[in-house]
Amino acid sequence: MYDFAVFWDWMAFAVRWLHVITAIAWIGSSFYFIALDLGLNRNIPGPADGEEWQVHGGGFYHIQKYLVAPEQMPDHLTWFKWESYATWLSGAALLMIVYWVGGELYLIDAQKADLALWQGILISAASLTVGWLVYDFLCKSGLGERPTLLMVLLFVLLVAMGWGYNQIFTGRAMMLHLGAFTATIMTANVFFIIMPNQRIVVDDLQNGRTPDPKYGKIAKLRSTHNNYLTLPVVFLMLSNHYPLAFATEYNWIIASLVFLMGVTIRHYFNTRHARTGNPTWTWLVTALLFLAIIWLSTAPMYKPLEEAEAQPLTSYEERFASAEGFEEAHDVVLGRCSMCHAREPVWEGILWAPKGVLLETEADIARNAKQIYLQAGVSHAMPPANVTYMEPEDRDAIIRWVRNAGL
Numbered sequence: 001m002y003d004f005a006v007f008w009d010w011m012a013f014a015v016r017w018l019h020v021i022t023a024i025a026w027i028g029s030s031f032y033f034i035a036l037d038l039g040l041n042r043n044i045p046g047p048a049d050g051e052e053w054q055v056h057g058g059g060f061y062h063i064q065k066y067l068v069a070p071e072q073m074p075d076h077l078t079w080f081k082w083e084s085y086a087t088w089l090s091g092a093a094l095l096m097i098v099y100w101v102g103g104e105l106y107l108i109d110a111q112k113a114d115l116a117l118w119q120g121i122l123i124s125a126a127s128l129t130v131g132w133l134v135y136d137f138l139c140k141s142g143l144g145e146r147p148t149l150l151m152v153l154l155f156v157l158l159v160a161m162g163w164g165y166n167q168i169f170t171g172r173a174m175m176l177h178l179g180a181f182t183a184t185i186m187t188a189n190v191f192f193i194i195m196p197n198q199r200i201v202v203d204d205l206q207n208g209r210t211p212d213p214k215y216g217k218i219a220k221l222r223s224t225h226n227n228y229l230t231l232p233v234v235f236l237m238l239s240n241h242y243p244l245a246f247a248t249e250y251n252w253i254i255a256s257l258v259f260l261m262g263v264t265i266r267h268y269f270n271t272r273h274a275r276t277g278n279p280t281w282t283w284l285v286t287a288l289l290f291l292a293i294i295w296l297s298t299a300p301m302y303k304p305l306e307e308a309e310a311q312p313l314t315s316y317e318e319r320f321a322s323a324e325g326f327e328e329a330h331d332v333v334l335g336r337c338s339m340c341h342a343r344e345p346v347w348e349g350i351l352w353a354p355k356g357v358l359l360e361t362e363a364d365i366a367r368n369a370k371q372i373y374l375q376a377g378v379s380h381a382m383p384p385a386n387v388t389y390m391e392p393e394d395r396d397a398i399i400r401w402v403r404n405a406g407l
């Protein structure tokens with residue numbers, strides 16, 4: 001049986017799998033090189049700038065670093081770029097699958113901005129591009145000479161973007177887009193700045209010219225930004241699994257504090273790897289920031305029930321609410337799901353709607369039709385361990401309704 005919703009959910013899983021693998025490869029190699037570079041023994045004779053001995057997997061490695069490049073170009077040179085490009089490409093695909101194709105549910109929040117899906121998609125795509133142009137402009141202006149001020153401005157840009165996204169998109173889309181925005185800066189740094197500069201240097205050497213050290217300096221600046229942005233990006237990407245992080249009006253402040261935590265945590269490891277100190281105070285600051293985040297996350301997560309019920313249905317919701325079998329499925333969901341998936345859950349031990357999935361009002365149920373279909377119709381993932389005793393007829397009612405609406 002051909003069932004597009006099921007096929008599509010598996011596509012999303014496959015692309016997510018790929019994305020996590022490529023991200024591990026990228027972040028892993030980038031952490032490796034940062035630690036390697038900071039830990040080099042620089043007091044060595046000969047033309048190399050530094051060296052380090054390492055042991056791994058039964059072999060010893062003797063790595064030497066040449067600041068600009070060796071006298072003679074080696075025949076075989078390994079580049080590190082596809083880790084980054086593949087992470088960005090698979091991430092863009094995942095963003096399109098979840099937040100563009102699934103935009104009615106995950107991107108658009110009609111209570112914030114009543115956008116058509118295409119308008120939301122346009123803003124989503126444009127914001128990532130414009131963000132890079134602004135950032136790149138800042139770096140290329142005279143500010144490149146004042147790295148600390150530049151970092152502060154970069155932080156202000158990120159906070160402004162987070163606030164802006166929160167004015168129009170759902171909480172989870174806001175977090176995810178801020179992460180994607182940051183990750184786009186990181187990959188674009190590799191693609192537009194670090195790689196081209198490295199190619200110039202290699203080309204100079206091959207043609208017997210002495211490369212200008214300024215290229216290395218520019219690349220270093222961008223690479224430092226990437227270093228401090230890595231951890232927050234991973235947080236933002238994971239945040240959409242935790243409603244406490246995204247489903248509050250303060251989500252953009254939470255995101256801002258996460259960027260600061262990225263700096264304090266990296267500072268600790270950067271200092272340790274360079275063997276220039278042991279700044280344990282950074283852990284105290286990190287812990288305080290995290291406590292502030294926890295405190296902010298308890299702000300009211302959802303608009304009250306009456307307000308949500310008064311909201312007119314969007315055309316997407318209308319499509320599912322007017323499909324044959326809605327009444328019956330609606331009753332099933334109210335009877336089997338709402339005790340947990342409510343603005344104020346009544347199920348013992350459930351304190352907020354799991355995964356931020358609300359199933360109380362007609363609009364909630366209509367909007368979540370595909371998720372209900374996947375979780376409680378064709379699969380038996382919900383209710384957990386069938387605690388509310390869904391009968392096979394109940395699942396049939398859900399399947400009938402959603403198929404009538406034409407997936």
Ligand code: HEC
Pocket residue numbers: 333336337338339340341347350354355357359371372375376382383384387388390
């Ligand atoms: C006893 C409480 C409870 C009941 C009843 C319940 N759920 Fe859930 N639901 C949960 C929990 C807990 C999670 C989070 C599971 C996880 O962490 O992966 C969840 C997650 C979900 C998700 C999100 C899945 C994801 O990974 O994005 C959907 C959709 C969902 N439930 C739908 C339903 C439907 C439909 C019903 C009724 C047929 C239902 N639930 C009944 C507790 C419940």
